[in-house]
Amino acid sequence: MTLTLVSSGDDQALAIRDHLLPLVREGGTLELQRDAIRLLALRTGAWTVEHWTPFNDLSPEEASSPGYRHAIERQHTRPGLPYGLEVWRAGTKLLSILWADGGEFEVLDFARGSWEAEALAL
Structure with missing residues (x-):
């Protein structure tokens, strides 16, 4: 019996991310900037690509000191x-x-399928 190693698809998922990221950053619209999220979305035909980052302005009730931010980060059990x-x-x-x-x-x-090639052609 021959065993075949099946790829997890992570490389393809990263390739799609790396291809679509510049497109959404350049052509997307800002849909949300609140709390800890900034959301950009690119809508083209049947496609929607959403990208979020943690960057935004602090609200008046949030502490802006780096020490406070590092203390909050240390409370998380994983990065x-x-x-x-x-x-x-x-x-x-x-x-x-x-x-x-x-x-x-x-x-x-990650739903594998023919859409992968279509996404890489956008």
């Missing part, structure tokens, strides 16, 4: 993945991925 990208086509979520500056990432949803 935060502050960036996100979701890809939707005709109302169906096809990809959801989170990542951090250090290269850590997590693929939450």
